[in-house]
Amino acid sequence: MAVTRRHTHGTGGRAAGDVRVRLPGHQASATLHGSGPRRPRRTGRARAALAVVLVAVVALAGCGVTRGDDGGENRRLRMMIPNSPGGGYDQTGRAATRVMESADLTGRFEVSNVIGASGTVAMQRLVNEEGAEDLLMTMGLGVVGATYTNGSDARVSGATPIAQLIEEQEGLLVPADSPFETVQDLVAAWTADPGSVRIGGGSSPGGPDHLFPMQLADAVGVDPTEVNYIVYDGGGPLTTALLGAKIDVGTSGLAEFEGQIAEGSLRVLATSGEERLEGVDAPTLVESGIDLVFTNWRGVLAPPGISDEVRDQHVALLEEMHATEAWREALETNGWVDAFVTGDEFEEFLVEQDERVAGTLTELGLL
Secondary structure (H helix, E strand, O other): OOOOOOOOOOOOOOOEEEEEEOOOOOOEEEEOOOOOEEEEEOOHHHHHHHHHHHHHHHHOOOOOOOOOOOOHOOOOEEEEEEEOOHHHHHHHHHHHHHHHHHHOOOOOOOEEOOOHHHHHHHHHHHHHHHOOEEEEEEEEHHHHHHHHHHHOOOOOOHOOOEEEEEEEEEEEEEEOOOOOHHHHHHHHHHHOOHHOEEEEOOOOOHHHHHHHHHHHHHHHHOOHHHHEEEEOHHHHHHHHHOOOOOOOOOEEEOHHHHHHHHHHHHHEEEOOOOOOOOOOOOOOOOOOOOOOEEEEEEEEEOOOOOOOOHHHHHHHHHHHHHHOHHHHHOOOOHHOOOEEHHHHHHHHHHHHHHHHHHHHHHHHOOO
């Protein structure tokens, strides 16, 4: 809760009887002729000069850049996004890569959206690329849950943890003409007839948009197994369902709905964080008398099997990004809470999240 940029290197052609050596990143090439008319004999000085040129050509050709093997601003990496363009992971991943590129912390990123099974397909691909030193993936709570509900063994705790980046509050969204004016109105209708309140979210079971209403139901005395939860594939379809009166309440992070909230077509009944969300005219659940704080989170993983040295390079890169003014602006613009954590602390957090999600899904009878 794509635009793919690729870097390719031309290889050039080979004519009959010739061996062509092309210098990576340059237009010039050297051709060594194997056959053809005899040429005048070169002088010793000319032969020596030619030898120097050929040695230089071969040396430069051997210095071609392998993706991901350079440091600093020449280092090229891939960023995999486990959902469709415009979703929360996409927003986070692309914001991070833009900051790193614009600050010259690394070379151009190749960003790709890998869609399927709410992030499970991308997670499996990450695990399959064991040892790949140039690959990173944006992920979060939704991917943790999806691996369980889709029966995958590709757990986030089995990848290489790099950094947690942000936390994001969930919100309770309703259409402008909804009869629910406050969260208390929603709770009253929900407790009277749980199945009559249609709640939609952009997460499959186990994701943040699903876990949030389940925990909210439990907090207000509604049996979570009786919640009428409908899955939508991200913020776009969820918006359409809300505006088309196909559901009564939407649960999601609010960054994807800024336009509809600003124009008044959607209202926010409450937010799930400890404090009010800046720029959103809505109370927290705690302010509304409900003892629940819930936050989604997003971070970055690398494949399993990379060296400690490469892991430390990835961590250092994100630490540099985190220190930029551009990243602080991205946090503010998107309403994200800075929750930067790396190293052992992030690894322990991932293990805890695995266990927490598995326990919740077991209680709901989904595992």
